[in-house]
Amino acid sequence: MVNDYIYSKYAHKLQVVILILLALPNKGRISKPVNEILEKAGLKISVHGRSLFAKTVDEEIKVMFARAKDIPEFVRDGVADVGVTGYDLMLERGTEDELEMLLDFKFGNARLVIAAPENSPVNSIDDITNKMKIATEFPGLTKRYLESKGLDLEIIELSGATEIAPFIGVSDLICDLTSTGTTLKLNRLKEVDNVVSSTTRLVANKKSMDDHLKRVKIDQIVSGIKSVLYAQTKRLVMMNAPKSKVSEITAIIPGMGGPTVSEILSNNDMFAINAVIDENKVFETVSNLEKLGARDILVLPIERIL
Ligand SMILES: Nc1ncnc2c1ncn2[C@@H]1O[C@H](COP(=O)(O)OP(=O)(O)OP(=O)(O)O)[C@@H](O)[C@H]1O
Ligand SMILES: O=P(O)(O)OC[C@H]1O[C@H](OP(=O)(O)OP(=O)(O)O)[C@H](O)[C@@H]1O
Numbered sequence: 001m002v003n004d005y006i007y008s009k010y011a012h013k014l015q016v017v018i019l020i021l022l023a024l025p026n027k028g029r030i031s032k033p034v035n036e037i038l039e040k041a042g043l044k045i046s047v048h049g050r051s052l053f054a055k056t057v058d059e060e061i062k063v064m065f066a067r068a069k070d071i072p073e074f075v076r077d078g079v080a081d082v083g084v085t086g087y088d089l090m091l092e093r094g095t096e097d098e099l100e101m102l103l104d105f106k107f108g109n110a111r112l113v114i115a116a117p118e119n120s121p122v123n124s125i126d127d128i129t130n131k132m133k134i135a136t137e138f139p140g141l142t143k144r145y146l147e148s149k150g151l152d153l154e155i156i157e158l159s160g161a162t163e164i165a166p167f168i169g170v171s172d173l174i175c176d177l178t179s180t181g182t183t184l185k186l187n188r189l190k191e192v193d194n195v196v197s198s199t200t201r202l203v204a205n206k207k208s209m210d211d212h213l214k215r216v217k218i219d220q221i222v223s224g225i226k227s228v229l230y231a232q233t234k235r236l237v238m239m240n241a242p243k244s245k246v247s248e249i250t251a252i253i254p255g256m257g258g259p260t261v262s263e264i265l266s267n268n269d270m271f272a273i274n275a276v277i278d279e280n281k282v283f284e285t286v287s288n289l290e291k292l293g294a295r296d297i298l299v300l301p302i303e304r305i306l
């Protein structure tokens with residue numbers, strides 16, 4: 001596009017430093033994986049101790065650290081242009097329609113569920129009455145969900161460890177996250193209804209997306225993250241193979257756009273072959289390659305695929 005051309009040619013001359021502020025969780029389970037992905041995408045963040053602002057290798061992208069639950073509103077209100085948070089947290093703050101959903105990291109998988117003590121007569125949403133009380137870290141989401149079921153219970157907001165509430169007389173039910181199900185089981189709670197599934201998301205401020213110069217930068221962040229997420233499921237397989245077997249071997253390694261075959265100068269009878277294959281195909285493919293006479297087989301992780 002013409003605008004891209006102008007930006008690429010003249011922005012630095014115009015001393016236009018487009019500052020993209022990226023909001024990242026400062027702690028909690030999604031903080032580390034997100035930072036690792038950004039690092040692999042080449043967007044190294046220079047963190048200094050507990051400082052809640054950080055530079056990145058790109059002078060036009062700065063990072064601010066905040067609690068994941070606050071990031072949806074920071075991005076919605078334009079405090080940050082882009083942010084990483086959980087879909088559940090976006091819903092809890094009622095911001096899901098006010099944010100641009102850029103990508104799903106496909107981790108941080110959790111379900112928000114309504115749960116009751118194992119010996120409770122409540123076994124489904126139909127057994128819940130307005131006389132009951134429900135404890136949760138997600139009062140907004142819980143209220144919206146219960147209203148959608150025609151229910152209006154007293155909601156007790158807690159800041160964590162919700163599972164204890166039914167056993168200390170605080171509530172009859174809870175609405176909390178479950179992932180492996182371990183916490184519910186260990187606390188003798190049973191799932192009664194599923195409210196919503198959540199994963200970690202990258203979201204953007206709508207006005208920032210409409211600003212062309214910011215959009216160019218945001219698109220670079222998205223493509224960098226996508227290249228890492230895509231590469232996570234792939235492996236580079238490299239091998240040497242007898243020339244006589246090359247067609248049989250290349251037939252079993254689908255590879256992206258076909259395997260690469262090259263001469264080995266020191267050995268006329270062998271070719272070097274490499275290909276990118278799905279990680280879940282590696283075990284079967286490598287044993288088939290060995291059977292076909294391939295040797296010196298290497299399986300390597302890939303940082304990014306663009
Ligand atoms: N047990 C879990 N399994 C998977 N994802 C979870 C789990 N608990 C929370 N999450 C997700 O982690 C995201 C970030 O949540 P947050 O950082 O506030 O919680 P946390 O990582 O549990 O930190 P904290 O220790 O403060 O509770 C949320 O979107 C949430 O859905
Ligand atoms: O199904 P599981 O794998 O057991 O995970 C579910 C638990 O994870 C979260 O707790 P967290 O560890 O975040 O503590 P918190 O309740 O203080 O946030 C959530 O609140 C549940 O308690």
Ligand SMILES: [Mg+2]
Pocket residue numbers: none
């Ligand atoms: Mg938690």
